[in-house]
Amino acid sequence: MYAQMVKSTGQGAKTRDEMTDEERDFQDRIDADIKIEPRDWMPDGYRKTLIRQIGQHAHSEIVGQLPEGNWITRAPTLERKMILLAKVQDEAGHGLYLYSAAETLGVSRDDLTAQLLSGKMKYSSIFNYPTLTWADIGAVGWLVDGAAIMNQVPLQRTSYGPYARAMIRICKEESFHQRQGYDIMMKMAQGSPEQRKMAQDALNRFWYPSLMMFGPSDKDSVHSAQSMAWKIKINTNDELRQKFVDQTVPQADYLGLTIPDENLKWNEETGRHDFSEPDWTEFFDVIKGNGPCNTERMNARMKAWEDGQWVRDGLLAHGRKRAAANVAAE
Numbered sequence: 461m462y463a464q465m466v467k468s469t470g471q472g473a474k475t476r477d478e479m480t481d482e483e484r485d486f487q488d489r490i491d492a493d494i495k496i497e498p499r500d501w502m503p504d505g506y507r508k509t510l511i512r513q514i515g516q517h518a519h520s521e522i523v524g525q526l527p528e529g530n531w532i533t534r535a536p537t538l539e540r541k542m543i544l545l546a547k548v549q550d551e552a553g554h555g556l557y558l559y560s561a562a563e564t565l566g567v568s569r570d571d572l573t574a575q576l577l578s579g580k581m582k583y584s585s586i587f588n589y590p591t592l593t594w595a596d597i598g599a600v601g602w603l604v605d606g607a608a609i610m611n612q613v614p615l616q617r618t619s620y621g622p623y624a625r626a627m628i629r630i631c632k633e634e635s636f637h638q639r640q641g642y643d644i645m646m647k648m649a650q651g652s653p654e655q656r657k658m659a660q661d662a663l664n665r666f667w668y669p670s671l672m673m674f675g676p677s678d679k680d681s682v683h684s685a686q687s688m689a690w691k692i693k694i695n696t697n698d699e700l701r702q703k704f705v706d707q708t709v710p711q712a713d714y715l716g717l718t719i720p721d722e723n724l725k726w727n728e729e730t731g732r733h734d735f736s737e738p739d740w741t742e743f744f745d746v747i748k749g750n751g752p753c754n755t756e757r758m759n760a761r762m763k764a765w766e767d768g769q770w771v772r773d774g775l776l777a778h779g780r781k782r783a784a785a786n787v788a789a790e
């Protein structure tokens with residue numbers, strides 16, 4: 461039984477004996493890889509976990525536009541500007557698919573936004589860090605989108621249908637994002653000594669925050685066991701972090717850049733890299749709301765929400781008029 465096989469990480473998943481009949485039937489569907497759809501019965505915890513994870517993911521896509529958008533007007537060439545614009549637009553699209561997927565669970569986008577703005581809901585820790593130079597846009601694409609792909613490719617097989625389907629398109633676009641980031645890094649790494657220095661500096665600043673994107677270490681992950689039993693998550697946080705390090709080290713070597721970790725080395729026995737953990741005190745502080753750019757990010761989201769009120773009002777008024785016209789026509 462899958463739920464009992466799950467590694468005990470943080471809080472455990474319910475055992476089969478602890479489940480009600482409905483919950484057992486539900487778990488059987490999950491174990492048989494049958495997708496759960498919006499109208500199907502689901503345990504409250506399953507619904508709540510999905511709303512939390514999908515909502516947090518949607519918020520991250522939207523907040524993620526801010527550090528990237530910061531460089532649209534300063535991109536070094538027209539071509540780079542067009543590529544970055546397309547990327548930032550993609551992030552908006554990802555946010556919209558994800559908010560729509562969350563809405564199928566009975567929560568409105570307004571509710572989710574209110575929870576983000578009041579600090580009740582989180583967004584990815586990574587977007588608390590500033591993009592100080594053009595090389596940071598390369599590092600964000602290479603490392604941040606790279607980490608996002610590592611996390612999100614398995615989510616294409618997640619048990620909730622609308623989430624899994626949204627992930628398919630998102631992952632295709634994230635691959636393009638990762639390549640555009642790596643392409644910027646290649647240009648910088650092969651450029652002038654100053655450009656090379658900027659590329660190394662961006663890697664130095666984004667390495668550990670990228671490792672944090674996968675969440676706390678398995679022993680501190682409160683949701684992993686139950687989320688994995690429900691196939692809302694497919695891998696543990698540490699498994700994905702390790703895969704990310706193993707994938708990224710040769711990419712850094714190819715660029716001729718140095719990952720800022722003295723303990724990073726290939727381990728013949730495990731067939732993987734050993735590496736230093738990020739500073740978990742910093743991570744928990746960031747997700748508590750004390751990240752370096754949190755106030756700036758939240759102010760920008762608040763302003764966008766307030767500035768957009770007239771659009772939402774207009775759309776609702778138009779919807780009401782159309783509904784009234786339809787009723788009158790009948």
Ligand code: BYC
Binds near residue numbers: 525583584585681693
């Ligand atoms: N940042 O029990 P755990 C993107 C929270 S990429 C903030 O392991 P879970 C993008 C966690 O919510 C980023 N908070 O949790 C990329 C929980 O707190 P609550 C978005 C984090 O949910 C490029 C607590 O720590 N991707 O959008 O099992 C360009 C304990 O953690 C973080 C996704 O969201 C973090 N890094 O696992 C543009 C992917 N890590 O909620 C945009 C889907 C942990 O109980 N999400 N926390 O208060 C996931 O796969 C999982 O939610 C996580 C965390 C792996 C992130």
